[in-house]
Amino acid sequence: MMMVPLPLIRFTAVILFIVATASIRRSLAGFVVEKNGIAVLEPEQFRVRHDSAIANFGVPNYGGSLTGVVIQPEGKGVKGCSPFDTKFKSRSSRPVILLIDRGDCFFAVKVWHGQNAGAAAILVVDNINEHLITMDTPEEGKGGGEQQYIQKITIPSALVNKAFGQSIKEALKGSEEVVVKMDWTESMPHPDQIVEYELWSSSNDECGVRCDEQINFLKNFKGRAQILERGGYTHFTPHYITWYCPEAFLLTKQCMSQCINHGRYCAPDPNQDISSGYDGKDVVVENLRQLCVFKVAKEDGNQPWKWWDFVTDFHLRCSMKDNKYSKDCAEEVLKSLALPLDKIKECMGDPNADVDNALLKAEQDRQVGNGSRGDVTILPTLVINNVQYRGLLEGSAVLKAICAGFKEAEEPSICLNREIQTNECLEGNGGCWQDLKSNITACKDTYRGRICECPTSNGVQYSGDGYTSCHPIGPARCAVNNGGCWVETRDGYTISACSDFELKGCHSPFGFEGDGYTCKDIDECKERLSCQCEGCSCENTWGGYDCKCNGGRLYMSSEDICFDTNRAGFGWVMMICMVVLGVVGVGVSGFVLYRNRLKSYMDSEIMSIMSQYMPLENQQIEAQPLRQNPSI
The missing domain is CATH 2.10.25.10 (Laminin)
Incomplete structure (x- = not known):
C-alpha cells in the first residue's frame, strides 16, 4: 500500500475543509438522498406507502416499477453477508424482492449475494431510527474485492427505514404472500420535451475503479449521447471539480504542484506522491482544455457532441498509465478531430497568470448544490434534470434514466428502440488514418462508436496505431503505394525499396543507400x-x-x-574464334556426309524393290547384245 506523505494529507484536509465550509455558507442543499416509492399491495390490511432511498449502485428502474413477493432469509442469512445456499422463489412465480437487515457488511455485498440467489430486487431494512441515507459502494480495496462484483450488480435496491421494515416483517408472519411495488416513475423529473444532463468527471485516469468506470462509460455511451444531442432531444454539459488553495499555503510545495493561477484551481496529486509522476496541476490544465473543447465546439459550428470524441480519444491515446498524458498528445488528438487549436488555446488562457479563469471559477460555483440537486462531492457524478443519478454508470442504465426525464409519449425513438447504430466514420473519417489515393481507412463503425484500427484491404494487411499512421505489411504489400517504401522512376525505368519476398520493412536496392523510405544513388x-x-x-x-x-x-x-x-x-x-570455326566446319561436314549416305541408302532400297517386279527384262538386257529394231 502506498503511504501518503503527512504534509499532503494535511494539505488535502485543509482544502476539503474550505470547500465544505463554502458549501455550507452558500447553500443548504448538501447531499440529497434520491428516493423511489414503495407500497405494500397484499395483504390488504397491511397496505401502506413509504419512500425508500435509491442505492448508488446496481440498475434502478427509472421510469418504471417492479411488483414482487417479499421473502426474508432465515437464520444467519438475515443480513446477507454470506452467499446463500439456495435460490429464492415465490409460490406465485412472481419476482422475488429479498428483505435483508442492515449491518455486519457492506450494502453492495448484501445485494450481490441476493442477486446470485435469484432476487429481482433487494430491500435493506435500517437498524436504527434515522432519516433515509444513500447506500453507496465500499471504498476501493475494501468490501471483499470490489472490482469483482460491483460492476456486475444489475438489479435495483433501496434502503427502507426501521419502522417500515418492521411492518413488512409483521406481514410476513401470516400465511399470505406479501406483495410490494417498487415505483421509480416519479424519481426522475420530466418537466418538458428536452432533458438537461451533466457529467462531473476528470481527465485523471489513475484513480482506480472509479476512473475505470468513468472511462468505460464515456466509450460506451458516446454514440447514444451524440444521437440525442444531434437530434436536439438533450442538452449535455461536462463539468470538472476543482479546489482552491488557502492563501497561507500558496508558496508550499503542495500548492505549487497541485494548483494553477496562483492557487485558485487545484486537483489532488494523481498518484498521491508530489515527488514523482504527474502533478495535480497537470490534471487541472487538461480538465480546462476539455472544458474549452466543449465551449469552442458549441460556439464554433454548434457541435457540442465533439466533446465526446475528444475525451474518448484522449483517454485511449494519452493515458497516464502509458505515460502519454501530455499537452502534445492532447493537441495531436485535437488536430485529428479537426478542432480549432488556436481558439482552444485562447479559451484556456494562461495557467500561470495571477487572475481568475472564468470557466474554472464557474465550475467551482456550480459544484455547490442548488434546488433539488445536492453538492457534487464524488467523481464521477451524473445529474439529470437537476437530480443526481443513482446506480451503475453504464450505457443502457443511464439511457433509461435520461429517457425517464422526457414527458410521457414525447420521448425520442431511441428510448423505444434498444438497437442504436450511428456511422461515425462518415464525418471527418472519425479522426482516424485515411489514404485518399486508394480510399482506404482505419475507421471502423461499431454499435458503441467508432474505433481506429488499421484494416485489411484487397488481401493487404495494414499495421499502425490507426490514428496517425497505417502501413501495409505481408504479401502483396508492394502493390499498394509501394508498401510505403521509397520508389523513383527515371527515363522510364523504376527502382523500388519494396520487395514482395519480404513481409515487412523497406530496404534500399542494389546501387542505393538509405533506410528504405528515402534512398539515394551510390x-x-x-x-x-x-x-x-x-x-x-x-x-x-x-x-x-x-x-x-x-x-x-x-x-x-x-x-x-x-x-x-x-x-x-x-x-x-x-584461337577461340578458330576453335569455334573448326567446330562449325566439322559440324557442316558431318551433316553433308550424313546426307550423302542417306541418299545412297535410299537409292539401293528403291532398286531392290523394283527388281522384284521386273526380273526377266533385266536378265535379257544383261545376257543379249543390243540389236537393231526390225521395224526400222
Missing part, C-alpha cells in the same frame, strides 16, 4: 567500389556504373580486368 566510382583496374575509367550511372578500358581494350566486370585486343589477348581471341 556513386560507385567515387567510393571506389568497382572499376579499380589499371587503365580503367569509371562513369557513375543511376543505380550502377559504367567501366571502360583505355586503348580499345575490353572490360570484364567479374574479374575487374581489361583485355588487350592487339597483343597476347588478341591471339587468345583468334
Whole structure:
C-alpha cells in the first residue's frame, strides 16, 4: 500500500475543509438522498406507502416499477453477508424482492449475494431510527474485492427505514404472500420535451475503479449521447471539480504542484506522491482544455457532441498509465478531430497568470448544490434534470434514466428502440488514418462508436496505431503505394525499396543507400567500389556504373580486368574464334556426309524393290547384245 506523505494529507484536509465550509455558507442543499416509492399491495390490511432511498449502485428502474413477493432469509442469512445456499422463489412465480437487515457488511455485498440467489430486487431494512441515507459502494480495496462484483450488480435496491421494515416483517408472519411495488416513475423529473444532463468527471485516469468506470462509460455511451444531442432531444454539459488553495499555503510545495493561477484551481496529486509522476496541476490544465473543447465546439459550428470524441480519444491515446498524458498528445488528438487549436488555446488562457479563469471559477460555483440537486462531492457524478443519478454508470442504465426525464409519449425513438447504430466514420473519417489515393481507412463503425484500427484491404494487411499512421505489411504489400517504401522512376525505368519476398520493412536496392523510405544513388566510382583496374575509367550511372578500358581494350566486370585486343589477348581471341570455326566446319561436314549416305541408302532400297517386279527384262538386257529394231 502506498503511504501518503503527512504534509499532503494535511494539505488535502485543509482544502476539503474550505470547500465544505463554502458549501455550507452558500447553500443548504448538501447531499440529497434520491428516493423511489414503495407500497405494500397484499395483504390488504397491511397496505401502506413509504419512500425508500435509491442505492448508488446496481440498475434502478427509472421510469418504471417492479411488483414482487417479499421473502426474508432465515437464520444467519438475515443480513446477507454470506452467499446463500439456495435460490429464492415465490409460490406465485412472481419476482422475488429479498428483505435483508442492515449491518455486519457492506450494502453492495448484501445485494450481490441476493442477486446470485435469484432476487429481482433487494430491500435493506435500517437498524436504527434515522432519516433515509444513500447506500453507496465500499471504498476501493475494501468490501471483499470490489472490482469483482460491483460492476456486475444489475438489479435495483433501496434502503427502507426501521419502522417500515418492521411492518413488512409483521406481514410476513401470516400465511399470505406479501406483495410490494417498487415505483421509480416519479424519481426522475420530466418537466418538458428536452432533458438537461451533466457529467462531473476528470481527465485523471489513475484513480482506480472509479476512473475505470468513468472511462468505460464515456466509450460506451458516446454514440447514444451524440444521437440525442444531434437530434436536439438533450442538452449535455461536462463539468470538472476543482479546489482552491488557502492563501497561507500558496508558496508550499503542495500548492505549487497541485494548483494553477496562483492557487485558485487545484486537483489532488494523481498518484498521491508530489515527488514523482504527474502533478495535480497537470490534471487541472487538461480538465480546462476539455472544458474549452466543449465551449469552442458549441460556439464554433454548434457541435457540442465533439466533446465526446475528444475525451474518448484522449483517454485511449494519452493515458497516464502509458505515460502519454501530455499537452502534445492532447493537441495531436485535437488536430485529428479537426478542432480549432488556436481558439482552444485562447479559451484556456494562461495557467500561470495571477487572475481568475472564468470557466474554472464557474465550475467551482456550480459544484455547490442548488434546488433539488445536492453538492457534487464524488467523481464521477451524473445529474439529470437537476437530480443526481443513482446506480451503475453504464450505457443502457443511464439511457433509461435520461429517457425517464422526457414527458410521457414525447420521448425520442431511441428510448423505444434498444438497437442504436450511428456511422461515425462518415464525418471527418472519425479522426482516424485515411489514404485518399486508394480510399482506404482505419475507421471502423461499431454499435458503441467508432474505433481506429488499421484494416485489411484487397488481401493487404495494414499495421499502425490507426490514428496517425497505417502501413501495409505481408504479401502483396508492394502493390499498394509501394508498401510505403521509397520508389523513383527515371527515363522510364523504376527502382523500388519494396520487395514482395519480404513481409515487412523497406530496404534500399542494389546501387542505393538509405533506410528504405528515402534512398539515394551510390556513386560507385567515387567510393571506389568497382572499376579499380589499371587503365580503367569509371562513369557513375543511376543505380550502377559504367567501366571502360583505355586503348580499345575490353572490360570484364567479374574479374575487374581489361583485355588487350592487339597483343597476347588478341591471339587468345583468334584461337577461340578458330576453335569455334573448326567446330562449325566439322559440324557442316558431318551433316553433308550424313546426307550423302542417306541418299545412297535410299537409292539401293528403291532398286531392290523394283527388281522384284521386273526380273526377266533385266536378265535379257544383261545376257543379249543390243540389236537393231526390225521395224526400222
